[in-house]
Amino acid sequence: MMRRDFLRLMLGGASLLAIAGCAAPESKFKTYDGPQVTRVDLFKSQRLMRLYSGNTVLKQYNFGLGFAPVGNKLYEGDGKTPEGLYYVDRRNPNSRYHLSVGIDYPNASDKARALAAGVPVGSDIFIHGQGPEGRVATKRDWTAGCIAVTDDEIEEIYAMVQDGTPVVIYP
Template identity: 60%
Template sequence: MFKPTRRAVAFSMLAFLAACGKPPSKFKAYNGPAVTQVVVNKGDRKMYLLHGTTVLKSYDVGLGNVPVGHKQFEGDGKTPEGVYFIDRFNPRSRYHLSVGVSYPNEHDAALANALGRHAGGDIFIHGRGPDGNRFAQKNRDWTAGCIAVKDEEIEEVYAMLRPGVPIVINP
């Protein structure tokens, strides 16, 4: 009858643990050309990451739950239109990962103020996360005004972008 030694048992346990491995990280590395601009075409539901005039990556996107028109105030469900900048990164987003957009600018704040409202904020490019996956199954445009991509796609976007990169959001 075979009786395993302590060494054989320990080696087997180490091999088993190594085979299990760690789950893949959501933080990816990117070593390609710098992204110099992000362009979102709301009508086409497309986002492009550019280096100069070269498209590095393109993504299908979901928008605010009222996808037509420029965001005017907090709670209107619209995604802003205009020129903004990437201004922050949230590694603990409830939507997997998120990259901040500098909305509102001075013009946006003045417009909301003229309407007697608050412009809002917290506009991001983000993944879906568990909540977003449920919403996206029912409606492509499900956010409160953000730009949504799949979780594996936001991992690429998060790695490729840097603060200060302009984002142009077209109707």
């Protein structure tokens, strides 16, 4: 009798574990049904990002920058984050950095400056999550010029900010 009860208990526990193992993991793709984000402002010196709808701040985040955070991006590999007006122009759902939202760097002014200096302008500036490097980074500013937030934060940003949204990056 005791052995049969023990077997039922073990089989029941195993069934519960099997069912729990089949549960779908939480998706990194969030939904957002609030006011439209009309502008993103990034203040490099304060490491502060604000998402606006009109003049109302919807969300605010702290972030990390390129490994050489002071000054405007001048050329590929300088470790700086660009400054100026850009627009969200793409997103990467399979980013190495969890999720990422791209800005249209380099713009015409960036290209002209690099051409005049005879240096490669660079590309692929994103607002992104941590990824493998960010999880082990010992410094706040560790990217090659991108803007890094936590994985949870990029999930919100990815859901809230649409392609075409202006991104103003201040020194």
